[in-house]
Amino acid sequence: MPLSSRHLLGLETTPKEDIKLILDTATTFKEVLERPIKRVPTLQGKTVVNLFYENSTRTRISFELAEKRLSADAVNFSVSTSSVSKGETFKDTIRNIEAMKIDMVVVRHAAAGTPLYLTQLCEAHIINAGDGIHEHPTQALLDMYSIREKLRRLEGVKVCIVGDIAHSRVALSNIFGLKTIGAEVSVCGPATMIPRNIKELGVKVFYNIDEAIQENDVLNILRIQLERKAGGNFPTLREYHMSYGITNERLDKNGKDILILHPGPINRGVEISSEVADGSHQIILQQVTNGVAVRMAVLYLLGTQN
């Protein structure tokens, strides 16, 4: 069964069957990653461009590894956003890249909607690796994969996303994906970091982290973007840590087995304490491993379409 779309632009419009297909396919690829020779010939002869208009280390490496393990030819194209205003337009860049006969583009861009725009500019399959504060579908898929792997299900699981929801593409993709698959989604953070109309997305809102811990099976803790800190959405890092930081003390107090995810990179002592980041509740590094498998699944499913 193929995916219903030629692209992976976001999870808002991705149907349940597609999400399940990606997650199931990822299971197969995860097995490949356990082998001594971690490479399959599936995408031999296919060319994938990793078009990164924004700095990213882990997402890019994860995609690059996934591409290489599928035997695709991977090319990295990194540009700083500032060069956009200086020289070639985005459209011209894409036309040039397409003229080199490529099959897929993995795009990371600071402006929301750019992956959709790309589909209008070229024929290649487009995979969104994060667009502005819009979506980051493969991150959400790997989060969902990791939850499913650990809890053996997603339907009915109560997941709370904690942190700066208003400025997070990870949050939005997780909300869309988890809701589609039948999980119960909530968000938790200071009011300044929760979008005004969040309830229209069908999620519950917690302002109190202890309540969020008590009522959920999973916490997905977002990184506090330190660059947004001063005078912005919360007074001080200290106050954020005090109000929303996940510590052992807090987990013990609520006396509950809870699964902790974090998309990384983590700020130890801010949104998560060191002992939690290294502790028994978290699956942060499994997420990273699963990320490669999930991205292999997406690349495979799109790259073998006609």
Place this chain on the structure above:
Amino acid sequence: MKIALKNCQLVQPQQKINKKSNLLIEDGIIIKIGNLSAEDLKHAEVFDLKDNFVSPGFFDMHVHLREPGREDEETVQTGCDAAAQGGFTGIACMPNTEPALDSAEVISLIKEKAKNHLVEVFPVGAATVGRKGEVISPMAELFNAGAVGFSDDGVAIKNARILKTSLEYSTMFDVPIIEHCEDESLAGGAMNEGSTSTFLGLPPIPSVAEDLIVIRDILMAEYTGGKVHIAHMSTKKSAQMVREAKAKGIRVTAEVSPHHFTLTEEAVKGYNTNTKMNPPLRTYEDVEAMLEGLKDGTIDCIASDHAPHSLEEKEMEFEYAPNGIVGLETQIGLALTELYHKKVLTIEQLVEKFAINPRKILNIPIPKFEVGERANLTIIDPNEIWSVDISQFKSKSKNSPFNKRLLKGKAVGVINKKKMVLNGKSKKI
């Protein structure tokens, strides 16, 4: 030269005229109204208008001509061509050019370039030097050169002190301060704040950014006795505040652009950069409020906020694309379709919004149907069904979200300054 317009449905609400009649025009002057004899028609070119509406020439008080500075996007000539094509005989052009319209020389330059065109151009001077919001512009000099109002359009006048000074100073000429209402500290987003902006991941502009400046300006108009005109109003709250201010006798007027009474923020889905404008497309409730405001007179006039942008500038990532759309050649069709045919406004009210009130606000004489008056008129076929085709625009720029939209009603012709454009053809009369 003599022309006869037969079978006109003359509409001039100020003169309480809405009647079937005929016009005889010689050398650009109306010489007879009513039944025309064989003698009258001798040597006259006769046009049968088949009961189309004929009203005082429509006037768009919010146009960006881009000259000087961005002649690649629009010029005085192409902007006026677009205006005539769209059914307008007069426009006011906004001062956010490069350089800004903050000196008599630039105002005169615009006037000079427009001199021979059918469409009359009335520049709006910058309210502050360079539109920087620091020092008020030489208003007397600009007024004498032909400025009909003052504005820092693109932004609101920066702070309350400069606004107060501008309003006090402008009362000497009895011209309005035209305000782009947006609080600077809340500006900078890409679309209206709401669930759609959350879904699309676009940086939001809260509606309160407009409301804050509207109430500031109303209070300042009340305090100083000056005239404030709210440009491109877009929020329900703004409309309510202007309604209340008018009831109190405060000198405030308002305009709305067609996209703000026809489209909602939903149109942004798909990231079409031609749905990006400032103020942004708002909610269904706001659109309803605009219609209500038009109906009850809270909103005095309709103006396009015609904002030409080159293809290259709009063909890019949504967040980086500039704000604004062209509107001169679509707005009368949109207004007829959405307001007249949907019974929001009568034809008399529509003529008030398009021809009478904008001139009142800017102290420009209103064309009348009287013998001896200059013929300055717009001919409207309310029933023509047509589809917008950006490739046919006279404007240099094609950035419209209304391409291919089916409309009912069109301005088919204009006459002014001994010139005529009818069904796309220009001629001297």
